[in-house]
Amino acid sequence: xxxxxxxxxxxxxxxxxxxxxxxxxxxxxxxxxxxxxxxxxxxxxxxxxxxxxxxxxxxxxxxxxxxxxxxxxxxxxxxxxxxxxxxxxxxxxxxxxxxxxxxxxxxxxxxxxxxxxxxxxxxxxxxxxxxxxxxxxxxxxxxxxxxxxxxxxxxxxxxxxxxxxxxxxxxxxxxxxxxxxxxxxxxxxxxxxxxxxxxxxxxxxxxxxxxxxxxxxxxxxxxxx
Numbered sequence: 001x002x003x004x005x006x007x008x009x010x011x012x013x014x015x016x017x018x019x020x021x022x023x024x025x026x027x028x029x030x031x032x033x034x035x036x037x038x039x040x041x042x043x044x045x046x047x048x049x050x051x052x053x054x055x056x057x058x059x060x061x062x063x064x065x066x067x068x069x070x071x072x073x074x075x076x077x078x079x080x081x082x083x084x085x086x087x088x089x090x091x092x093x094x095x096x097x098x099x100x101x102x103x104x105x106x107x108x109x110x111x112x113x114x115x116x117x118x119x120x121x122x123x124x125x126x127x128x129x130x131x132x133x134x135x136x137x138x139x140x141x142x143x144x145x146x147x148x149x150x151x152x153x154x155x156x157x158x159x160x161x162x163x164x165x166x167x168x169x170x171x172x173x174x175x176x177x178x179x180x181x182x183x184x185x186x187x188x189x190x191x192x193x194x195x196x197x198x199x200x201x202x203x204x205x206x207x208x209x210x211x212x213x214x215x216x217x218x219x220x221x222x223x224x225x
Contacts, residue, residue: 032062033061063214064214067214068211075094075203076091078090081122088195088196090121093193097118097190098201099199099200102201108209109144112136113136113140113144113148116132117132117151119132119135129148133145137219138219139213139214139219150170153169154185156170157183
């Protein structure tokens with residue numbers, strides 16, 4: 001039997017929760033790097049300065065190595081999802097967009113944006129542009145972040161016979177330095193990539209691109225208002 005530590009019961013919002021009297025240390029998730037160490041306590045409010053410093057030192061290489069793979073797995077999880085009417089599902093749409101951007105010779109940031117711009121389309125439908133933009137924001141050019149965050153507004157320009165969409169939604173951004181770039185992104189890589197016969201590269205094609213993007217040291221984002 002593995003080593004154990006004693007864990008006390010706890011009470012949250014007036015509700016008592018029964019907890020194990022002992023905790024098997026072998027039940028812990030494996031460490032990314034065998035040379036890494038676990039923090040001591042199992043509660044954040046019991047961490048010491050040494051625990052926080054340990055995590056701060058071990059997180060950057062962990063993040064750089066795993067973030068791209070996790071983003072790809074999130075997208076890959078929808079590979080076999082049905083469509084609600086489009087000729088292709090959201091996974092194929094994203095791959096088609098990235099395939100086309102790669103074929104056009106676009107750089108890593110642009111291809112990554114094409115691949116991930118709709119990664120939250122199903123999970124976060126009302127703000128999926130912001131969802132993807134926040135994922136990319138610490139690592140890519142500000143122009144790319146702006147395009148991804150607002151691409152849905154620009155896409156409405158192409159809804160020629162939509163009964164309720166505001167086809168002029170993008171006009172509030174006309175004159176912005178990134179307006180034309182966003183219009184081009186949607187025209188070339190978004191509104192046309194719902195084609196069942198379009199070329200689709202294997203998802204693994206984009207793994208080294210995302211690895212390079214997410215391996216960069218992340219920029220700090222401004223605090224939420």
